Amino acid sequence: MSIPARENVELLSGNEAIARGAFEAGVKVASAYPGTPSTEILENFARYPDVYAEWAPNEKVAVEVAQGASMAGVRALAVMKHVGVNVAADPIFTASYTGVRGGFVIVTADDPELHSSQNEQDNRHYAVAAKIPMLEPSDSWEAKEFTRHAFALSETYDTPVFLRSTTRISHAKGAVRLGEVSESSIAPGFVRDPAKWVMLPDNARRRHVIVEERMRALAAFAEEFEGNRIEWGDRGLGVITAGVSYQYVREVFPDASVLKLGMIHPLPSRLIREFAAGVSRLVVVEELDPHIETHVKALGVSVQGKEIIPIVGELSPGIVRKGISGEGIPVRPFEILPGRPPNLCPGCPHRGLFFVLNKCKVTVAGDIGCYTLAALPPLKGMDTCVCMGASLGNAFGIEKALGKAALGKVAAVIGDSTFLHSGITPLIDIVYNRGFTTVIILDNRTTAMTGAQENPATGRTLMGKATRRLDLAALCRAVGVDHVYTVNPHDMAQTEAVLKRELFREEPSVIITEAPCVLLPDHRKEKRPVYEVIPDLCTGCMACSKLGCPAIEWVPFTPEEAVAAAKAPSQKGMARINPLLCDGCNQCPPLCKFRAILEKKD
Amino acid sequence: MKQARGNVFLAGVGGQGALLASEVLGEAFLIGGYDVKKSEVHGMAQRGGAVTTHLRYGPKVFSPLIEPGSADLLVAFEKMEALRFAHFLKPAGAAVVNAQEIMPPSVATGRERYPENIAERLAGVTPNLYLIDALAAALSLREVRAVNMVMVGAASHLLPLPEDCYLKALRGRLPERIVEVNTKAFRAGRALMAPRGAGR
Numbered sequence: 001m002s003i004p005a006r007e008n009v010e011l012l013s014g015n016e017a018i019a020r021g022a023f024e025a026g027v028k029v030a031s032a033y034p035g036t037p038s039t040e041i042l043e044n045f046a047r048y049p050d051v052y053a054e055w056a057p058n059e060k061v062a063v064e065v066a067q068g069a070s071m072a073g074v075r076a077l078a079v080m081k082h083v084g085v086n087v088a089a090d091p092i093f094t095a096s097y098t099g100v101r102g103g104f105v106i107v108t109a110d111d112p113e114l115h116s117s118q119n120e121q122d123n124r125h126y127a128v129a130a131k132i133p134m135l136e137p138s139d140s141w142e143a144k145e146f147t148r149h150a151f152a153l154s155e156t157y158d159t160p161v162f163l164r165s166t167t168r169i170s171h172a173k174g175a176v177r178l179g180e181v182s183e184s185s186i187a188p189g190f191v192r193d194p195a196k197w198v199m200l201p202d203n204a205r206r207r208h209v210i211v212e213e214r215m216r217a218l219a220a221f222a223e224e225f226e227g228n229r230i231e232w233g234d235r236g237l238g239v240i241t242a243g244v245s246y247q248y249v250r251e252v253f254p255d256a257s258v259l260k261l262g263m264i265h266p267l268p269s270r271l272i273r274e275f276a277a278g279v280s281r282l283v284v285v286e287e288l289d290p291h292i293e294t295h296v297k298a299l300g301v302s303v304q305g306k307e308i309i310p311i312v313g314e315l316s317p318g319i320v321r322k323g324i325s326g327e328g329i330p331v332r333p334f335e336i337l338p339g340r341p342p343n344l345c346p347g348c349p350h351r352g353l354f355f356v357l358n359k360c361k362v363t364v365a366g367d368i369g370c371y372t373l374a375a376l377p378p379l380k381g382m383d384t385c386v387c388m389g390a391s392l393g394n395a396f397g398i399e400k401a402l403g404k405a406a407l408g409k410v411a412a413v414i415g416d417s418t419f420l421h422s423g424i425t426p427l428i429d430i431v432y433n434r435g436f437t438t439v440i441i442l443d444n445r446t447t448a449m450t451g452a453q454e455n456p457a458t459g460r461t462l463m464g465k466a467t468r469r470l471d472l473a474a475l476c477r478a479v480g481v482d483h484v485y486t487v488n489p490h491d492m493a494q495t496e497a498v499l500k501r502e503l504f505r506e507e508p509s510v511i512i513t514e515a516p517c518v519l520l521p522d523h524r525k526e527k528r529p530v531y532e533v534i535p536d537l538c539t540g541c542m543a544c545s546k547l548g549c550p551a552i553e554w555v556p557f558t559p560e561e562a563v564a565a566a567k568a569p570s571q572k573g574m575a576r577i578n579p580l581l582c583d584g585c586n587q588c589p590p591l592c593k594f595r596a597i598l599e600k601k602d
Numbered sequence: 603m604k605q606a607r608g609n610v611f612l613a614g615v616g617g618q619g620a621l622l623a624s625e626v627l628g629e630a631f632l633i634g635g636y637d638v639k640k641s642e643v644h645g646m647a648q649r650g651g652a653v654t655t656h657l658r659y660g661p662k663v664f665s666p667l668i669e670p671g672s673a674d675l676l677v678a679f680e681k682m683e684a685l686r687f688a689h690f691l692k693p694a695g696a697a698v699v700n701a702q703e704i705m706p707p708s709v710a711t712g713r714e715r716y717p718e719n720i721a722e723r724l725a726g727v728t729p730n731l732y733l734i735d736a737l738a739a740a741l742s743l744r745e746v747r748a749v750n751m752v753m754v755g756a757a758s759h760l761l762p763l764p765e766d767c768y769l770k771a772l773r774g775r776l777p778e779r780i781v782e783v784n785t786k787a788f789r790a791g792r793a794l795m796a797p798r799g800a801g802r
Contacts, residue, residue, distance in 0.1 A: 011632045011640070115643045139639070139666070172641040172666035173628055244666065251665035317669045331671035332727065334689040337682055338714040340615065340706040342651035378711055545711045550650050553705050554712035573712060580746060 012176040014169035017140040018107060019044035020176065021147025022077050025103065026183040028052060029069035031062035033421060034450040035081030036116040037170040038109035042079055043453075046462050055453055055462045058388070058421040059084035063091045063106065067160075070104035071197060073188040075151050082110040082123045083387065087422070089126070092160070094199055096130045097207040099158035099214075102186055103151035106132075109165045112287045112314035116449075118368065118387060120313070122288035127162050127265035131211050133218050134162035134265040135227065138246040140174035146227065146262060148182075155184065157214050157221075164264070166287065168244040168314065219266040227262020230275050237324070238279025240272065240292055240303075245285045245315050252321040267295045276301045283308070283324055287315050344373050346551040347583025349515035350442055352489040353413075354381030355547055355587070356496045362411050362503060365395035367423075369415035370449045370517075371442055378548040382413065389414070389422030395437045396430050408504040411438045416472065417447035417455040424479065430508050431480035438502050439481075439510045441472055442489075444517040452519050476510040483509035490515055490585050518583050528584030529599040531577050535565065537596035538574040544588045544597065551581035552588060605762060607660030609668040613687045614679030615704045616650045619750030622775070623677075624655035626754050627761075629771035631659040634763045641666035650707075652683060676728075677757045679736070679749065680704050681720045688727045696730035698756045698795075700749065702737040732756065732795060739790040748787035755791020765792075 012020065018041050022030065030053045032042040046053035056062035059080040069076035080088060085108050092106065108126070111117040127134035135150050137143040143165065150161040195203050222228060234255045241249050242261040249258060259275040261267065276282050276296070284293040284305040293305030308323040309315065322328050344351050354374040357364055358381045366372055366382035367390060375382035384394050395412035402409075414423045419441050430437050447453040454460045459469030473484045483505060487495045495513065502509040516523045533544075544552050553576045559569040567574070577588075579600060589597040610627065614620030621642060628640040636659040643654070656668040670689050676697040678684030684699040691697065701721075708714040717723075725731050736752040751772070758768050768788060773781055 009632070011628055011638055167643065168641055168666055171643060172639060174639045174663075174666070175632065175637060247664040247666065316667050317665045321669075329669065329671045330693075332689045332691075334670075335685050335723070337686050337717055338706045338708045340650070340652040340683075340686075342616070343707050345650065376707075377713075378707075542712065548707060548711060550705075550707065550710060553710045556712065556715065 008178045009175050010178060011173050012140045012144070013040065013171060013173045014137070014140050014143040014165055015040035015171070016044050017143035017176045018147050018163065018165065019048070020178065021144035022105070023048040023051065024144070024179050024181050025148045025151040026075050026181055027077050027151070028074040029066060030054070030077040030079065031056045031065040032079035033057070033059045033062055033084060034447050034453040035084050035109070036450055037111060037165070037167040038079050038081045038084075038107060039450045039453065040170070041107060042462060045077070053462050055455060057456060059088040060091060063088040063095070066104060066106070067091060067095050070100045070102045072102070072190045073186050074102040075184050076102055076104050077107065078105075079107040080109070081117065082108055082121055083117060083119065084108075085123055085126055087388065089130075092126070092132070093130045095160045096132050097199060097204055097211055098197055099207075099210070100154050100160060101191070102184055102188075103154035104160045105147065105150045105154060105163055106160055107163045107165065109167070109170050110288075111167050113167065115167050118385065120288060122291065123162075123164060124264055124291045125289070131215055132160050132162050132265070133157070133263065134164055135262060136164045136243045136264045137169060137262070138243050138260070139169065140172065140176045142227070142262065143169060144176050149227065151184070155186065157218055159214055159218075164243070166244060166314070172244070215266055219269070222263050222266050222268040223270050225263050225268070228268050228271055229260055230271070231258045231260060232278070233257045235279050236281060238275060238282050239285050239324075240275065240282070240296065241285040242292065243287065245287055245320070248315055248317045248320040249285050251317045253324065261292065264291065267292065269299055272296055273299060273301065276303070285309055285315070285320055285323070341376055342373055343376070343548065343550055344370065345518050345583070346549055346581045347518040347585035349444055349489045349513065349517070349585070350374055351379070351547055351549060352492045352587050353440065353442065353495060353513050354379045356492050356499055357381045357411065357413070359496065360499060360503065362409050363398060365391040365398065365410070365412045367391040367414040367418050368449075369418050369442070371413060371415060378546050388418055389426060392423050392426035392430065392437070392439055395439070396426065396435050399435055399437050407436060407506065411440055411503065413440045413442065415448070416441060416443040416445065416457045417453075419472070420456050420470065424475070427476065427481065427510070428479045435508055436506045437508065438499075438505070439508070441510060441512045443472060443512050443514045446517045446520055448517045448519060452517060472512055481508050481510050483507060484512065485509070486512045486514050488515055489513035490587055492587065492590065530579050530582045530584055531586070531589060531597050532579070532600040533575045533577050534596045534598060535574060537594050539594055540567070540571045540574045541593070542575070543591045543593065544575050547588055547591070549588065551578045551583070553578055605674070608658070608674040608761070609672055610657040610675045610677060610757070610761070611668055611673040611687060611690045612655040612657065612677045612679070613683040614653050615683065616653050618653070618679045619747060620653045620655060620679050623750040623754045624657055625775050626751070626768065626771045627757070628657055629775055630763055630767040633770050634767045637661060637663045639663040639666040652686065654687065675757060675760055677753055679753055682706075682717060684724055685717065685720050688724060691728055694730070695728055696732065696760050697724060697728050698732045698734065698753065698760065699724060700736040700753060701733050702735075702749070734791075734794045736791065736794075739794060740787060743783055743786055743790065745783045745787065748784055751784040751787035752791035752794070755788035756795050757791075758788070759792055759795035
């Protein structure tokens, strides 16, 4: 038994569906900074005809660009991961006051469970704090439909609208029916209206009154919104839920009554009361913070929530089942096995730098990117990681706390894209306030962690156009750094010499490590040698293993095996290079005192 | 185990193409007229880490995630990863496992050993274990990157769709120039399963 194939239905991820929804809503301008799990939204949107899509240097700029497009009367989209909203919060809170002309939607892609993030903040709080309505789809189908709704709402109520996704929406695929493009009825053009756009205190005071009226009108709308609906079932259990949690509830309690919320700010109080009155046991199932639960309790309605549903991490069908019924399905115990944490790729240029940093025994203030993986053993080359751009300020703060004792002992490490996102202002701070912190910019010519996106230093745009390539060294000199040096991180001897000299310089200095990411198509096309370990020469000293390269494998010996391999019985094993993984970066051969690592002959 | 609804759990190591394999499988079920949901995590997991995909099909699918203890089929692209996610299987579930071993960093650097007797341990989990050498099959086609389609072909033997659905999905998802070798890989995967009399 299977359902018949459907017309115009495609299997889309939540991100693809949001991009499609924006296209169908007639969005003309979209701006974003890449960040998991949001990145694919703009990558997909950029492929539609007659649209403009860009990578902004950071989320604040993305919001400002989208807001400007809205001011000029076209529909506009800004996209970011949850922590990106922190960066963009400044314009967002005042965009709430100015309102919009063309529909203006801000996507926040939250990451419960921190699959690829530094925290798991719940951005529903932003909707409340900024007084901006928020829609939350529960699958790809709704992701597209809600995106279209969001633009209509934005224009009807003169407000930016948040669309909240989470990793399990953004990166889950489901069926979506493609629709037609519908244009906004607003005519493009900037219309002078200082009372609306110029947020001097006197104007802003009057706008605040309008914001409060708008939120009351939206609260009334929430009662009628088709995305908020009661699915009556067994009245013994009633669950209020939203987002992907709705799917888990439906999966494990197919017979329960459900109040499914598609709009999570403002919440429909009358609907919640009606639902609560119709069920004997009322539970809120929501990921992260008790946003809905707090509202329900404020209505004076008795409800179970975070005492049975975890506040930490993402939910799953099993967690929801256990929380509500106390029961689980039988599961065999899982095996304890060697872990497989993410690792820097074979041939990654970052590995050379962190190997050297480790040798220099400095405190490394780190940042957000692939290179954060260098914090893991065996490199253990990073001591802090907080947020985009934090490395420079953190390192400078350590310097100021320790004074002269910090000379030669502290460095900041930041990627090219991250530096342009928010590393420039702290570099100015270091220069302006007479610091000596050494800043290392890891220029691999891409935004690697999120899957190789363009950025201002790559010379290409999101839409594939060639553009002026930002000169990182010239930029650093322009803000007043006199000592800017570029090194090849695969050449660890050179990198070490420059690093040792600059660490002890009593002035600001910047070292740019320049080598392309191994995932870039140009690098992958290049023919490079593959290295091999000559078994007769390997003494099992493990010097090469300290790189932590996935291509270098350790072959353990028993004493008998060692003897059979013509080694001393005490030799514990030897190294081997996996030819399928070796990228030919030439970092390991110089580490071998016995010259056992050579180019492999075909 | 061919049935109108099912849960397929795919596990591999970043770089093996497990995500693309799950794309083709998901698309094939959509072409076959099923409702489909599929969930995976991108980002950090790309860098040699464990990669998993939850794929669910049926007349109507709610949750994008499979609950541990409820997978009908485990498709593992690497031997140890099969063991790591074996607890997702139902008691009567089946496992198609690529015998390839990829060392995790702790093993590659000599701090831990690659676990032994994995095949025996997996056989203790499921009576329906299919251990195949997908790497050898891909290498015989001179395309190491086709391991993923060999696995799709092998898995297809235990799934309810006609072959055409997979081939259509494969053509829709892959660039033209690699369709042929991947079609061969798919068929090679099916052939690896055929003599075992599976999928009845």
